[in-house]
Amino acid sequence: MRLGYSPDIKLIRVPCTGKVDLIHILHAMEKGADGVYLVGCLEGDCHFLHGNLRAKKRVQKAQEILNSIGLEGERVQMYNLSSGEGPKFVQYAREMEERIRELGPNPIKKGLSSAA
Amino acid sequence: MIVAEQKPIEEIIQEIQDDHSVLILGCNECVTVCEAGGKKEVAVLASALRMHFMQQGDQKQIEEKTLERQCDSEYLEELRAQVDRYDSVLSLACGAGVQFTAEKYPSTAIYPGVNTKFIGVTEEQGYWTERCQACGQCILAKTGGICPVSRCAKRLLNGPCGGSTQGKCEINPELDCAWQLIIDRLSSLDKLDDYEELVPIKDWSPDRAGGPRKVVREDVTS
Numbered sequence: 001m002r003l004g005y006s007p008d009i010k011l012i013r014v015p016c017t018g019k020v021d022l023i024h025i026l027h028a029m030e031k032g033a034d035g036v037y038l039v040g041c042l043e044g045d046c047h048f049l050h051g052n053l054r055a056k057k058r059v060q061k062a063q064e065i066l067n068s069i070g071l072e073g074e075r076v077q078m079y080n081l082s083s084g085e086g087p088k089f090v091q092y093a094r095e096m097e098e099r100i101r102e103l104g105p106n107p108i109k110k111g112l113s114s115a116a
Numbered sequence: 117m118i119v120a121e122q123k124p125i126e127e128i129i130q131e132i133q134d135d136h137s138v139l140i141l142g143c144n145e146c147v148t149v150c151e152a153g154g155k156k157e158v159a160v161l162a163s164a165l166r167m168h169f170m171q172q173g174d175q176k177q178i179e180e181k182t183l184e185r186q187c188d189s190e191y192l193e194e195l196r197a198q199v200d201r202y203d204s205v206l207s208l209a210c211g212a213g214v215q216f217t218a219e220k221y222p223s224t225a226i227y228p229g230v231n232t233k234f235i236g237v238t239e240e241q242g243y244w245t246e247r248c249q250a251c252g253q254c255i256l257a258k259t260g261g262i263c264p265v266s267r268c269a270k271r272l273l274n275g276p277c278g279g280s281t282q283g284k285c286e287i288n289p290e291l292d293c294a295w296q297l298i299i300d301r302l303s304s305l306d307k308l309d310d311y312e313e314l315v316p317i318k319d320w321s322p323d324r325a326g327g328p329r330k331v332v333r334e335d336v337t338s
Contacts, residue, residue, distance in 0.1 A: 021156075022160055023156065023159050023160055023163065026160060026163040026164060026167070027163060029167060030163050030166060030167050030170075065125065065160070065164050066164075066167075068124070068125045068126060068164075069125060069129075069164050069165070069167055069168035069171075070168060070171060071167060071168075071171065107171040108167055108170045108171045110171070111170050111171040111172055111173040111174075112170055112173065112175070114173045
């Protein structure tokens with residue numbers, strides 16, 4: 001298909017989005033990621049039955065926590081697609097990139113550089 | 117178990133905002149089971165707090181530790197060697213754990229990170245309900261194993277009241293009437309005769325009305 005998306009997006013492969021815990025999302029943000037998004041199977045199509053639904057709840061919790069500490073919760077998102085939907089994967093990547101560019105860099109980095 | 121719920125993060129931020137180094141202290145017992153103050157919740161809270169202060173340019177030192185229990189001296193001793201490194205300790209244990217930690221380390225500020233709610237059970241993951249108010253004089257033998265002290269809104273000992281409608285309590289249509297549950301259970305156990313016995317006025321002195329309580333067992337004291 002040769003569809004392109006930003007090289008700034010780092011892919012981390014997991015067996016199921018249900019494997020991604022809340023702390024993984026928060027640690028990524030704490031280490032300076034500008035955003036984190038999970039791409040799971042379509043709802044109702046999880047090979048492990050509920051993995052993507054668990055991931056969805058964890059993403060919501062991460063958004064709630066980020067909002068409560070003054071960071072933008074939209075920096076964390078959940079997407080769903082089937083494994084045959086390459087163009088949709090790219091569409092989500094571009095959508096996420098656009099969202100992050102609008103929000104700007106992770107404010108933690110700015111705070112740390114002003115303290116230094 | 118004792119069921120607790122994490123305080124709003126805004127309140128926790130207020131508690132620790134003037135300190136430079138803070139230890140988030142979890143407990144491996146009840147608060148781990150009710151997912152309010154175990155190792156995992158300590159990690160999540162510590163990360164969120166570090167991010168909050170980092171974005172303000174405040175490089176507060178926020179560290180994590182989880183003890184087996186905070187209500188036993190032997191486990192609290194594990195903190196002895198490191199506690200002086202912190203301005204404060206934010207304990208995610210129940211109220212008993214927070215207070216015992218404060219008693220053991222009088223020169224360190226100890227803050228609570230959870231609100232202790234009740235003695236209860238896990239009905240399903242993420243869903244906990246109250247079962248006991250530690251009244252000090254258990255009457256479950258006469259009430260079919262269902263406690264009217266903790267589960268009846270009025271704590272009636274000879275119920276139900278007139279607010280019981282179709283098995284539900286008048287204070288909340290989703291709440292089972294404890295006395296309906298008691299009658300149904302006594303009936304299924306063929307022990308409705310127990311229900312006919314009037315329960316005399318309860319002695320509330322073993323409850324909190326008698327002041328802070330203690331249990332002393334001479335046979336096991338050292």
